[in-house]
Every structure is written in C-alpha cells, then in structure tokens.
Amino acid sequence: MSKNINVALIGNPNTGKTSVFNQLTGLKQKVGNYPGITVEKKEGICKLPRGVKAHILDLPGTYSLNTTSLDESLVVELLLNKNDKDYPDVAVVISDVENLKRNLLLFTQIKDLKIPTILVINMADRMDRKGISLDVPAMEKKLDTKIALVSTRKNTGIDRIKELIADYKNVSSKPLLDPARISPAYFERLKKTFPQNDLYKLWLVITQDVNFMPIEKKRIKDATDFSTKSKDELKKLQHKETVLRYQLINNILKDTYKVDFLAAKGLRASLDKILTHKIFGYLIFFAILLLIFQAIFEWSSYPMDFIDENFALAAEWIKATLPPGVFTDLLAEGIVAGIGGIVIFIPQIAFLFLFISLLEESGYMSRVVFLMDRLMRPFGLSGKSVVPLISGNACAIPAIMATRTIENWKERLITILVTPFTTCSARLPVYLILIALVIPEGSILGLSYQALTLMLLYLIGFGMALFSAMVLNKMLKIKSRSVFMVEMPTYRLPLLKNVVYTVIEKTKSFVWGAGKIILAISIILWFLGSNGYSDDFQNAETIVTERIQNEGLSTYSKNYIQNNIASQRENALAKGIAPNSIEDSLRTLREELTERAVAQEIASYKLEHSYIGQAGKAFEPLVKPLGYDWKIGIAVLTSFAAREVFVGTLATIYSVGSDEEETIKKRMAAELDENGKPLFNLASGISLMLFYAFAMQCMSTLAIVKRETNSWKWPMIQLGFMSVFAYLIALLAYQILI
Amino acid sequence: MATVADLRYGQRGIIKSFSESDFPVKLMELGCLPGNSVELLRIAPLNDPIYINLSGSHLAIRRSLAQLIELEIIEETQPK
Structure with missing residues (x-):
C-alpha cells in the first residue's frame, strides 16, 4: 500500500x-x-x-x-x-x-x-x-x-x-x-x-x-x-x-x-435552437418528464412486485423452516421485512439516476437549467433546483443527493428543505387506498373524481414546495457568494460505462445511507409491536381463545368466512359439480379459515396491547380532533419510518391476514366509529391524505438531510415545521368537512 | 456604453471593461477578459438568462451579471 x-x-x-x-x-x-x-x-x-x-x-x-x-x-x-x-x-x-x-x-x-x-x-x-x-x-x-x-x-x-x-x-x-x-x-x-x-x-x-x-x-x-x-x-x-x-x-x-x-x-447550434426553443423546448422537456415518470411508476412496478413477493416468500420460508421463537420472528418480521423495505426502492432509484445521468452526460441537463431558471427565480431557486424537485416525485432521498450540483448554499439548502413536500412514490399506496375508500366514483368532464383527487394531491405537494421555498427565501439570512453561471457543454452521446457507474454508485449510496436507518427502524418497530408489558399482552392467546369460545369470532371474521365458503359453493355449482360431493372440502376450508381468523384476532389483540398499541391509545386524544381513532394513530406513528408502512400497519391491526389491497380496503370500509358511522369518511379521509401530503413521515429523508447539511439543526427544523403544519391542515380539513 | 445584456441574436462584441470590485473572478477565468469576444447565441424563452459564447466558453448567465460587462458591439446581426 x-x-x-x-x-x-x-x-x-x-x-x-x-x-x-x-x-x-x-x-x-x-x-x-x-x-x-x-x-x-x-x-x-x-x-x-x-x-x-x-x-x-x-x-x-x-x-x-x-x-x-x-x-x-x-x-x-x-x-x-x-x-x-x-x-x-x-x-x-x-x-x-x-x-x-x-x-x-x-x-x-x-x-x-x-x-x-x-x-x-x-x-x-x-x-x-x-x-x-x-x-x-x-x-x-x-x-x-x-x-x-x-x-x-x-x-x-x-x-x-x-x-x-x-x-x-x-x-x-x-x-x-x-x-x-x-x-x-x-x-x-x-x-x-x-x-x-x-x-x-x-x-x-x-x-x-x-x-x-x-x-x-x-x-x-x-x-x-x-x-x-x-x-x-x-x-x-x-x-x-x-x-x-x-x-x-x-x-x-x-x-x-x-x-x-x-x-x-457543429451540431450545437441547430440542436440548441430546438431544445431551447420557446415552445418546442418546453414540449420536449415535458415529454422527457413523462417518460421518466412512466419508467418510475410503470416499468419499475414489475421488479418491485417481484421483490415484494420474494421477500414475503423468504419471510414465510424462514418462519416455516426455523424453529419458532423470538429469533425467528426477529429474522422474518424485523430483518427480512426491513431489508425488503430498502430493496423495494432500488428499481425506482436506479431508473431515476439512469435518466438523470443520461441527460447530464448528453449535455441536455444544462439546457433544462437554462430553460427553467427564470421560472424558478421568484421562489428563490434557480434552474439548478429543477432536477432535485422533479426527482422528489420519485423519492426525496436521491433528490436531495442531487442538490449537490447547486453551488449556491442558500439555494441548495432551500431546495433540500422543500423537496420532501413533493409527492414521492411512498405516498402513493396511502393515497390510492384512501381515495378508493372516501372519494365517490363518478366523473366531471370525463375525468373521474378519484383521478382528479390524485392529480390535485400531486399539485398540492409541488405547490407547497414552491410556496415554502418562497417563504424560506425571505426568511433565511444567508449570504452566498456564488453567481449563476452554467456551462453549456457540447452535445455528446452518453458513454455507457459512465452511465452504468453512476447508476451503481448512486444506488449503492442510497442503500448504505438510507438503508441502515430503514432497517434499524423496522427492527425497533417490530420489537415495539411484538412486545408488551401488560398482562393483557402476555396472556393474549388465552384471553382471545376464551372470548371466541364464549362469544364466537368477530362479526368481520364470521362474514369473511361465510362469504368465502358461499362463493366456493357457487363456483362448484357453476361448474356443474354436485354440491354434496364438495361438502368435505368445504368443511376443511372452513376449518382452515377459522384457524387463520383466530390467529389473526390474537395478533390483532397482541398489537393492541403491545408497546405500540399502548402508545397509539395514549396518542388518541391528539389525533381525535383530526377524525382518527387509536388504530389510525398507531399507523400514523409507525409510518414515521416510511409512509407506505401505513397500509401494512392497518392490515395488521385490523387482523386482515393478507396484504392484498382489496381485502384491506374492504376491512377499512367496514370499520365504524363510536357513533356507528364509517370511520373512513370524506372528512377523515381527506384529513389523512393532507396529513400525508405535508408531514415529514420519512426517517431516511431526515438522515439524508442530516448528512447533506452536516448538522441535526436543519432536519429537526424540517421535521418540526412539516409535522406541525401537516397536523394543523389536517385538523382544519376535518373540522370544516365534518 | 453597451453591455453584454444589450446584445441581440448573433451579435458579437469585444469586452472593454467591467465594474471591477465585485465582479466574479470565476467569470474572468472562463474567458471574460478585456479584448476577448462575446457572441450572443440564445435568449431563454422568458428573456433571461442569456446563452453566450465567451471566447470559446459556452455559458448561460443572468442578465444582471451580463449588465456588468461593458463591450463594444462589432458585428451587426446578419440579415436573414
């Protein structure tokens, strides 16, 4: 050496x-x-x-x-x-x-x-x-x-x-x-x-x-x-x-x-003429944006589903193979689930950086900066903030990493602080399930209300990012020496080697940077959710089994089993099979379903009395004015690690065995508040969506902001402001709509 | 005196001087020195920033900075 x-x-x-x-x-x-x-x-x-x-x-x-x-x-x-x-x-x-x-x-x-x-x-x-x-x-x-x-x-x-x-x-x-x-x-x-x-x-x-x-x-x-x-x-x-x-x-x-x-x-003059043209320039940029979004949301959904399925399989396999115990649970529900939570983001991040590095290598990115600079200026930003803000619509982590090209420290700081408002892909599962639950079907001018709501949420996120940039620009008293000066390089075909290296390098830095925190949090959450101090928690199995013996299964479980069997029977009838000949298999099915329902009710009872459940209950008075009960409260708490955890947590609390969205949705729709009305109604649904639009529900973003600003000061300010703001807006929305 | 901000499409000028004390050294290093030529290549759709060829360096700068660079225009826009 x-x-x-x-x-x-x-x-x-x-x-x-x-x-x-x-x-x-x-x-x-x-x-x-x-x-x-x-x-x-x-x-x-x-x-x-x-x-x-x-x-x-x-x-x-x-x-x-x-x-x-x-x-x-x-x-x-x-x-x-x-x-x-x-x-x-x-x-x-x-x-x-x-x-x-x-x-x-x-x-x-x-x-x-x-x-x-x-x-x-x-x-x-x-x-x-x-x-x-x-x-x-x-x-x-x-x-x-x-x-x-x-x-x-x-x-x-x-x-x-x-x-x-x-x-x-x-x-x-x-x-x-x-x-x-x-x-x-x-x-x-x-x-x-x-x-x-x-x-x-x-x-x-x-x-x-x-x-x-x-x-x-x-x-x-x-x-x-x-x-x-x-x-x-x-x-x-x-x-x-x-x-x-x-x-x-x-x-x-x-x-x-x-x-x-x-x-x-050279080629430069003629390409510049088109790419920075006052109409075509923007059209081309817009088309490229569409392509990027298509890649992030559509193309990457295939590898993401694949990753999702395989990590679920791996967790099941561990549970089935290893002797039951705390260690097996930790491995299956904490570690494997945690690593899965990191790996699932890799396709989107890789796609994003693939496009960004292609655009940068080719020399096009400087033209975007040139086109967008004047538009961004009223918000205290420059053309160089455009890429991070767009990337934020996939994931704030690589977006914040992409702010490194901004030399002006004030501009860079503002961009870092406002990027988490843009609608990252982790918000999507939350939005989709809530929209399906509370926004009525039907359409106006050929646009469905549900699609309009989703679009509105994206606009709100982007608008909020710009608005807070404007406010920060007025508030922050930072003098920065650097002036806006962008070199317009010659156009070149991107070198494959460079592009591949960039993608690998950025993805790696995400996995190591944010991954550690996501993993740690998911292990902590697993621990808090699967342990409790009360007798109720310790004796959950006996308590629930006794209750089921005395009162039978919960109405939801009963209905679920009934419906399932009825549909099986209908299927058989439709196929022309004699009903008598399948009674045996239906009986086995009923037994299986009942067994699973019991296990789920135990899990749900356990979660209710675990540390997290207790925290959710203690938290309830705080979220009550927003239209949430303690169960939603728990989901809000756990999704502090990452937004998409919200759906999974609700699935566990409502003891829905499968992760399938349709099932969770039905169960959520069946949930009633203390007055016997649906808990997820227009008011509480919109309140929740707005909360997720504005709140800093992402540990890994905080960690990246800490790394990029080199202090805890900015991530803490960001966390404080975004949480309080989200809470107030959600409160306002619920109180107006109810 | 005319400044870089006054250039029209395709016009060229020779840099005379600039307000010395707060002028960014960086721009000088990129070739913004008295005697060097500047050509206006493109103007962004909203009239700002501008895209110039500064003695071989292709740069986009804002008008506010361009106004600090005084020059003598030497070439009229070529007729189309």
Missing part, C-alpha cells in the same frame, strides 16, 4: 475527467465522503507498467484554485497540505481540446504549486471535426510538462497516461508564473515577513477561504509588521493574476494550437 503513487485527477467540469477516472481504475473504485463534509470522494487503484500501482483520487471539478464552493475549497485544501495522506506525488490535469485555453488556466495554477504536473488533453477524437491542430512536442516544451493526447470515447491514450504517471519522477515541478509579477511591492513584503514560505502558496492561503491551515492563516493576521490588504484590493490583484496567466497561455498557444474556424461547424 505504501508504495502506491498518489495521483490526483484535477480538471474543469465537462472535460471528461470522470471518464478518464473510470478508464484508469475500472470498477476498482470507492466512493465515500470527505470526513465531516458532504463532498463526494472518489478514489481507485490503477495498475501501472512495471508492476507499480497508483492510488487515484478524482478531485471535484473546478475552473481554478479561486474557490467559490465547498467542492473547490477541498481541492485547494488538499493541494496546500503536504501532510495530507492523499497529497499527490503527481497531479494529472484533464483538459478538453476544444477549451484548451481556459483549461490551461487551472494547469498553470497547479504547476505553480510545484507539484509534478501531467497534462491530459482529452476528446482528441473531435480535433478533426473542429479543425484543431496541435504541436504536442512544442507545447510540452513551452508548458514544461508531459502531455497525453487522449480520447476516452475511442479508448486511446490511456496507456500513455499510465506510463507518464509511472515515470512521474521525470516530470518537471518547476512553476510557470512568478507570483511577484502580480504585485511586486506586495509580494516583496510577503517575502520579508514569511521568508520560509512559498509565495504562491501563501498567496492562496491569503485569498482563499480555506478552512485548513488555521495556524498559518492566524500567523498572517498576527504579524504586526504586516497589514493584509482589503478584500477589494485583493480581488483586484486576483483579476490581475488571471490576466497575467492568460497572457502566458496565449503566448504558449500562439504557435502550438491552431483552429481552422471554417472547418468548425
């Missing part, structure tokens, strides 16, 4: 840096976070010629060492800290042949840090089409470096990078620009005050808001004989530095880089 060469990949966004990284490391890569912050850390191992190995670190994309975002600060921090274990032995700057001039700005800065620096010129396959010609040997000489001409698309030049890395000791580490030229007098003084330090590094420490090296920063402030310049003056010097660097680059490129503009005519 210690003999590995430390390599840092650095480059502007959209230069194909990630492609180079993927080609160098293959699947031998690891994605994590830098300690304490949410910037993604990608590293991998690459085998080099002569048996040497390199540890490759893919640093976040940056235009220069003048930082405006967390990602960029990180690059500067690492490059200034020789003691960091990732400090590069050699830096590889990735550039794009079309934007070479601009890319070289960063190159000169890295080189001035006196790190051996290799230049990779990527997208060499486009040179002909763009009329570009290069004189590589001359350029190597003038830039005092080694150059690899690469095309990640055509898979050429990667070996040259590997050779150059292996041979890094022969790469020059001499700087290009004498920093004193920025301001001779100022740098003279710096030199006198800090004779030990490198001037350019010192300059970066002074001008950048880098968290690290506090001592050095302090020393500069403490030095009494040295007064730092004002921010404005420093900024002017930074402008000067940029001009000087461009002069240097222009001089180098003058003889070595030629573009024949006549040959350079």
Whole structure:
C-alpha cells in the first residue's frame, strides 16, 4: 500500500475527467465522503507498467484554485497540505481540446504549486471535426510538462497516461508564473515577513477561504509588521493574476494550437435552437418528464412486485423452516421485512439516476437549467433546483443527493428543505387506498373524481414546495457568494460505462445511507409491536381463545368466512359439480379459515396491547380532533419510518391476514366509529391524505438531510415545521368537512 | 456604453471593461477578459438568462451579471 503513487485527477467540469477516472481504475473504485463534509470522494487503484500501482483520487471539478464552493475549497485544501495522506506525488490535469485555453488556466495554477504536473488533453477524437491542430512536442516544451493526447470515447491514450504517471519522477515541478509579477511591492513584503514560505502558496492561503491551515492563516493576521490588504484590493490583484496567466497561455498557444474556424461547424447550434426553443423546448422537456415518470411508476412496478413477493416468500420460508421463537420472528418480521423495505426502492432509484445521468452526460441537463431558471427565480431557486424537485416525485432521498450540483448554499439548502413536500412514490399506496375508500366514483368532464383527487394531491405537494421555498427565501439570512453561471457543454452521446457507474454508485449510496436507518427502524418497530408489558399482552392467546369460545369470532371474521365458503359453493355449482360431493372440502376450508381468523384476532389483540398499541391509545386524544381513532394513530406513528408502512400497519391491526389491497380496503370500509358511522369518511379521509401530503413521515429523508447539511439543526427544523403544519391542515380539513 | 445584456441574436462584441470590485473572478477565468469576444447565441424563452459564447466558453448567465460587462458591439446581426 505504501508504495502506491498518489495521483490526483484535477480538471474543469465537462472535460471528461470522470471518464478518464473510470478508464484508469475500472470498477476498482470507492466512493465515500470527505470526513465531516458532504463532498463526494472518489478514489481507485490503477495498475501501472512495471508492476507499480497508483492510488487515484478524482478531485471535484473546478475552473481554478479561486474557490467559490465547498467542492473547490477541498481541492485547494488538499493541494496546500503536504501532510495530507492523499497529497499527490503527481497531479494529472484533464483538459478538453476544444477549451484548451481556459483549461490551461487551472494547469498553470497547479504547476505553480510545484507539484509534478501531467497534462491530459482529452476528446482528441473531435480535433478533426473542429479543425484543431496541435504541436504536442512544442507545447510540452513551452508548458514544461508531459502531455497525453487522449480520447476516452475511442479508448486511446490511456496507456500513455499510465506510463507518464509511472515515470512521474521525470516530470518537471518547476512553476510557470512568478507570483511577484502580480504585485511586486506586495509580494516583496510577503517575502520579508514569511521568508520560509512559498509565495504562491501563501498567496492562496491569503485569498482563499480555506478552512485548513488555521495556524498559518492566524500567523498572517498576527504579524504586526504586516497589514493584509482589503478584500477589494485583493480581488483586484486576483483579476490581475488571471490576466497575467492568460497572457502566458496565449503566448504558449500562439504557435502550438491552431483552429481552422471554417472547418468548425457543429451540431450545437441547430440542436440548441430546438431544445431551447420557446415552445418546442418546453414540449420536449415535458415529454422527457413523462417518460421518466412512466419508467418510475410503470416499468419499475414489475421488479418491485417481484421483490415484494420474494421477500414475503423468504419471510414465510424462514418462519416455516426455523424453529419458532423470538429469533425467528426477529429474522422474518424485523430483518427480512426491513431489508425488503430498502430493496423495494432500488428499481425506482436506479431508473431515476439512469435518466438523470443520461441527460447530464448528453449535455441536455444544462439546457433544462437554462430553460427553467427564470421560472424558478421568484421562489428563490434557480434552474439548478429543477432536477432535485422533479426527482422528489420519485423519492426525496436521491433528490436531495442531487442538490449537490447547486453551488449556491442558500439555494441548495432551500431546495433540500422543500423537496420532501413533493409527492414521492411512498405516498402513493396511502393515497390510492384512501381515495378508493372516501372519494365517490363518478366523473366531471370525463375525468373521474378519484383521478382528479390524485392529480390535485400531486399539485398540492409541488405547490407547497414552491410556496415554502418562497417563504424560506425571505426568511433565511444567508449570504452566498456564488453567481449563476452554467456551462453549456457540447452535445455528446452518453458513454455507457459512465452511465452504468453512476447508476451503481448512486444506488449503492442510497442503500448504505438510507438503508441502515430503514432497517434499524423496522427492527425497533417490530420489537415495539411484538412486545408488551401488560398482562393483557402476555396472556393474549388465552384471553382471545376464551372470548371466541364464549362469544364466537368477530362479526368481520364470521362474514369473511361465510362469504368465502358461499362463493366456493357457487363456483362448484357453476361448474356443474354436485354440491354434496364438495361438502368435505368445504368443511376443511372452513376449518382452515377459522384457524387463520383466530390467529389473526390474537395478533390483532397482541398489537393492541403491545408497546405500540399502548402508545397509539395514549396518542388518541391528539389525533381525535383530526377524525382518527387509536388504530389510525398507531399507523400514523409507525409510518414515521416510511409512509407506505401505513397500509401494512392497518392490515395488521385490523387482523386482515393478507396484504392484498382489496381485502384491506374492504376491512377499512367496514370499520365504524363510536357513533356507528364509517370511520373512513370524506372528512377523515381527506384529513389523512393532507396529513400525508405535508408531514415529514420519512426517517431516511431526515438522515439524508442530516448528512447533506452536516448538522441535526436543519432536519429537526424540517421535521418540526412539516409535522406541525401537516397536523394543523389536517385538523382544519376535518373540522370544516365534518 | 453597451453591455453584454444589450446584445441581440448573433451579435458579437469585444469586452472593454467591467465594474471591477465585485465582479466574479470565476467569470474572468472562463474567458471574460478585456479584448476577448462575446457572441450572443440564445435568449431563454422568458428573456433571461442569456446563452453566450465567451471566447470559446459556452455559458448561460443572468442578465444582471451580463449588465456588468461593458463591450463594444462589432458585428451587426446578419440579415436573414
């Protein structure tokens, strides 16, 4: 391990840096976070010629060492800290042949840090089409470096990078620009005050808001004989530095880089004309959205059903195979069910990221940002918030992860805070069952009331997200330095490898990030639901068996058995089988059904007297004004883990043996309140739907928000606000409608 | 003096100067330097942001930022 060469990949966004990284490391890569912050850390191992190995670190994309975002600060921090274990032995700057001039700005800065620096010129396959010609040997000489001409698309030049890395000791580490030229007098003084330090590094420490090296920063402030310049003056010097660097680059490129503009005519202009057209632009975007939703809701329902069934089978198998006991229950009902609850989201998340990465790789995403920016501005958001808000309609977890592209911290925070209002797919089962129960059939203008209600719920969710963004924008007093600036990259066919890696990586980060919490919560819920302290709970079986012996089964169970047998009999009659000949099998069926009904009533009694049941009862006065009883109260409590748990919990409480929606629905419709009227009526149903529309009923989202904002403050504010707001709206709705 | 925000479709200009103190360094690094050329490529449907070719960098910026960049327009819109 210690003999590995430390390599840092650095480059502007959209230069194909990630492609180079993927080609160098293959699947031998690891994605994590830098300690304490949410910037993604990608590293991998690459085998080099002569048996040497390199540890490759893919640093976040940056235009220069003048930082405006967390990602960029990180690059500067690492490059200034020789003691960091990732400090590069050699830096590889990735550039794009079309934007070479601009890319070289960063190159000169890295080189001035006196790190051996290799230049990779990527997208060499486009040179002909763009009329570009290069004189590589001359350029190597003038830039005092080694150059690899690469095309990640055509898979050429990667070996040259590997050779150059292996041979890094022969790469020059001499700087290009004498920093004193920025301001001779100022740098003279710096030199006198800090004779030990490198001037350019010192300059970066002074001008950048880098968290690290506090001592050095302090020393500069403490030095009494040295007064730092004002921010404005420093900024002017930074402008000067940029001009000087461009002069240097222009001089180098003058003889070595030629573009024949006549040959350079691209696809860009004509595609832009359609994709950002004031009508077609929006239509195309809308069509793509429809396709994404189709994938998330329709296509992924097949793998999701498959996962659902198989986890249920696995749980049954465990219960049937292992000796009965607490451990078996924990395994079947806690762990397997919990893992199932995570795995079930994988298809939707994979589909979402498949589309997002296709759109990003192709260059289309920047056009969406361009189209939508003006529309989002009144809400304190920008075009960059569009993707997270749309993703939120599938699942808030990847959506919040997708906010990382927003540099402006205030904008990003607002987007993170409002995204959970959008209608994620976990709300869908709750909505569907309630709509079927309380919204009458019938239609207006050809649209059914039920479909309209669902659409309205989506609009309410999205509207609430925008509205609260507007309020937050007014309330939050955060100053953010970054300005809106989006690079519009050239259109390209997405590279399959990159897309696949992104999908795998994002899905993995969801499974590990949110999965742990979903699993933990489902085990806790299982424990609370299957344990109780009262005698009623301990003796549930005897109590229920006695009750059944004395009073018979509950009316619901009786009816259920009756109906079931009657329909079997009818079936037989219809097929022309003599009723007498099936009496035996009907008797067995009756016995089976009765046995199952008894077991279900015991389970229901147990749940009622378990810790959760007790909590639900204690909770009842709080939810009564909303039109719920303690049973719904329990379902609301348990679905704090994840919204879709609501339906499953009700199924258990109502002792409906199957998870089949139709059965649960019938049972819910039969539930009466204390006045003998249906418990699920229009008022309580709408109140519940609105509650689920607004409440933060998702532990994993909270966990992701904690991770992305790096504090418990924001998720707690979010939880508090959303819960109180949801409660008040649900209360209002019920009281008005009842 | 004209600014980048005044450009019409297909028009080009040469950057003269910009309000120095609060001008983002990042835009300079992307090629926004006096003497470089800017071409207006597209205007978003709601008139903002604008999409420019800044000496080879293709960028979308908001009008408020474009107004800070002063330039001399050198090329009239080509007749259709």
